[in-house]
Amino acid sequence: MPPSSDQSFLSRLRHADPDRFFCTLFAPTCKRELLAILYLFNNELARAREVASEPMLALIRLQWWREVVEGQRKKHDIATPLSNALEAGLLEAEDLEALIAAREAECDDIPDFPAFLAYARGTGGRLARIAGKCLGADSPEVEDLGTAYAISGILRASSYLARQNRSLLPADGTAPDILAAHAKKLLGVKPPRLALAAALPAAFARRDLARSHERNLWDRLAVLRAAFTGRV
16 A cells, blocks of 8 residues: 555554554564554544644544445545555544544533543554554453543643643543553453454553653663563
């Protein structure tokens, strides 16, 4: 699957989503471009609310992507290869539509703990499971690990979002410690070896949940260890 510009999808992913870029390097070479397209699509969904001045504009951006997934051809550096992957049967429209629907929760307050967990599972968890399917294994364990990574990411981003008067934490005041404890429980599963590259971001989550810090060499070494042992 050739890139749509001089810069490969994998190179673009390195800047858009460094964690998943690094983990994708542990996937078979023939699968990396597809995973990069999937993750870049997810990045576009994540940016919908970030770049919109109001929630309705974010919903319009998400609808634009829904139309792409439903089969409308649109000239765009990610939409075009995404359409190609869908038409080739490499990705399933139902999976991508679920990612879009889950992102709609960002356009309003997340009311409580159950809604928060549904959001984390529908975004990071579902994304990891789709990536696992791309690698040949449809795994609920990979979904759990992706959910844990999503929770840790939300906790890491909470201060940044607060400065923008936004929050993805439960509006009912559920303590971050409770969210972190739930994520740690999800880290107790072992993913199938075939889909390991899709689950590896959870190795970052394990360190993030233990202490707050900027990404460093030790984080990447933790991912490397997980890649060799098969456990995150």
